[in-house]
Amino acid sequence: MLRGLPSVDRVLSDPVGMAAAQRFGRAAVTEAARKVLAELRSAPAAGMPVILPDAAGVAESAAQWLEARDQPQLRPVFNLTGTVLHTNLGRAQLAEAAIEAAVTAMREAVALEFELGTGRRGERDDLVRSLLCELTGAEDATLVNNNAAAVLIALNTLGAGREAIVSRGELIEIGGAFRMPDIMARAGVALVEVGTTNRTHSRDYRGALRPETGLILKVHTSNYRIEGFTAEVAAPALAVLAREHGVPLLNDLGSGTLMDLSRYGLAREPTVREAIAEGADLVTFSGDKLLGGPQAGFILGRRDLITAINRNPMKRALRVDKIRLAALEATLKLYRNPDRLTARLPTLRMLARSQAEIEAQARRLVTAVAACLPAGMTVDAVPCASQIGSGALPLNTMPSYALRLTAHGGGALEQLSAALRALPTPVIGRIRDGAMLLDLRCLSDEARFLAAMAALPAAHELA
């Protein structure tokens, strides 16, 4: 029976095969056709009933396989997890102005390290340096690949071969193996821990200061809180101590916001401007956390120290490319008009959405979503709590609203979760109390979401 299968040559000379070859290349279609034919040959053994396809049919299957293989691996998803800055889902979604600037930088030659005024070689960081200083009051600024890199190069520049003093309460681990003691070791800095997990005093730092001290490091405990019987030395007091002993104070803010978030009903997080004003010699923070821009790490502060960092050979290895520089410049410029920020910057827009607005959205969507669900599954609108994510304000949640999908029967919830992830635009929610919660805080395009949900398979097709 298998002798009826077309040859690879027949598949390639069929009009469907020729069209596929135009699109994917002859070699790829040949490979895909061989694959399809090999599967058909093995099908009877696997017990599948086979109606032998003709050359056009094989060409069609080959083209489909090639099409599927060409799908981008970095797929857009609906982030309905309730975590606005979800590291595993790419953190900040950029502002339109940033997207446009990045696209231009990708498409065109740009004056990246070229002074248009003089025609001389320029510095790529100059594009955002004065903007950063203007927005934060810092004397000077530089930037690198991400905040982990910012901490690494700052430590290495200030403290290589010397010691850095850190409170035991601040020896953080951020997800993805960023552990302060390990970063210190890689930076060539000897870690001197002071105080205890819950209490560190001025005298602890003072007792550790000696000629070998290269710097004092303060780390914002961005993804946890130590509560109860606690004491820490605030940055202003540490700055005084550091100055007395002639060593720099490095304050790693982590999330680092340029705005007072209480303006949006969120808890106060120290702003970068405040951290600079408190007397830190250097301050580091991320570009894609609360700032709402692309991945980057900023180092702001004393000009002599920034100059030293820029001369560190590591700088070349950690530098930021033109695409991100363009997006950063556009993002930072939005901060010149704080009143329009929530309209223009998706991160802040999502953080600032009120529960009432999200509830109205949930109630609008519930009937249409019910119509998309496989039989035996139900949906209702329920209050929930979202979080900022990426280690910002770990204990503060924002009241929000979710679509709660309930699946009845053993394994049904896992099946539903898998089906949502398998959609052409996957929908990522979170499982809570035996149901799938789709927190709508980060949903802006309702029509696209409903179109995605409409592709859910029927109950009997669920894996």
Ligand SMILES: *Cc1c(COP(=O)(O)O)cnc(C)c1O
């Ligand atoms: C997030 C964070 C980092 C790492 O920043 P990335 O931008 O993720 O590299 C370092 N320190 C603190 C305190 C952080 O919160």
